[in-house]
Amino acid sequence: MRVTVFGATGGIGRHVVQQLLDAGHHVTALVRSPAKISLAHPGLTLITGQLSDRTALTQAVTGADAVISALGPSLKRSARGTQLADGTRTLVAVMDEQKLTRFIGLATPSLADPRDKPHWKHKVLPAMAKAMFPGALREMKSMTAAVTSSGLDYTIARITNPTNKPATGRIRAGFLGHDKVGSAMTRADIATFLVSQLTDTRCQRAMPAISN
Template sequence: MQVTVFGATGGIGRHVVDQLLTAGHDVVAYARNPAKLDRHDPRLRLVTGELADHERVREGLEGSNAVISALGPSLKRGTTGTPVADGTRTIVEAMQATGVRRFIGLATPSIADPRDKPTLKARILPILANLMFPNALRELQGMTQAVTDSGLDWTIARITNPTNKNPTGTTRDGYLGVDDVGSAMTRTDIAAFLVGQLTDTTYQHAAPAISN
């Protein structure tokens, strides 16, 4: 399978690329500076481009069967604009135009899934996110809506506290108030969950929260 990875040079995206290649997939890494991957593999194609470049994004999708997006909003205070939400809309439009159906991406539990139950955590998270990172929350809302309204075969993994600890190989996944899901998860394990969704349809058209 050929998979296009957006956000390929980020903390999670690097692990996604590595794990896809280890699993024998062909990978297209799309980024502003994909050379940062510093990875050489005959099954890896690097595409340099901005998320706002519609034609370039389409080029990055050529021949691919699925997209894994490791994109996420900036958490810096004072950040304005919605480049990642706008870029996600560009990716979705390019997928619709090129016939690529499978989208796997990221969000946080501050964005609700309809299967969540009304718990204290579910109520507090979006309030805290709006107080601490209002622009990031707007980005996440825009990213998620672009995907869920797309008609694509999508899965969005909601993460809370990604860490650089050693992978555990264990995952808790499900919905707030329904399943026993924690907060922290290693970036390597997050990447493994995303890659696993290529062949697992359990969470198709769903946004599970995940943790170690």
């Protein structure tokens, strides 16, 4: 498959790119700083640009079969603006123009899925995020709404505590109040879940919570 990756230079995105290439997919990555990717591979195409650059977005997704976004908002309290949410809205519009429907991305259990049942995370996590990362929470809500309110065939994985530990191969996915899903998860395993959604149809138009 031809897969466009956003956030390819981040902790999760690097694993996504490597796993896609290892599986034989062709990867196009939109990056602000190509120098941050030391990987050289015949199946990897880098496009320099930002999420606000509609021309670069169009170039990145043209001909793609799916988009995987490992983007997330800055957790710095000093962060300002809505660049991520604005860029996601532009991306959704460009995908619509290109007749590209498959979107796989990330969010947090601070945001609920309609399939969830009442759960302590619905109360605790939004309160913590609002107190500690108010800007990040606003960005996450807006970028997620841009995707879920569209006609895209999306899967948005909700993660709580990503770690840099080695991959475990153990992945739990489900909905709060229904399934036994924890909090911690290695970035490598998060990437594995995202890549698996290219062929797994069980979580389409849903936001499963995932963990190890």
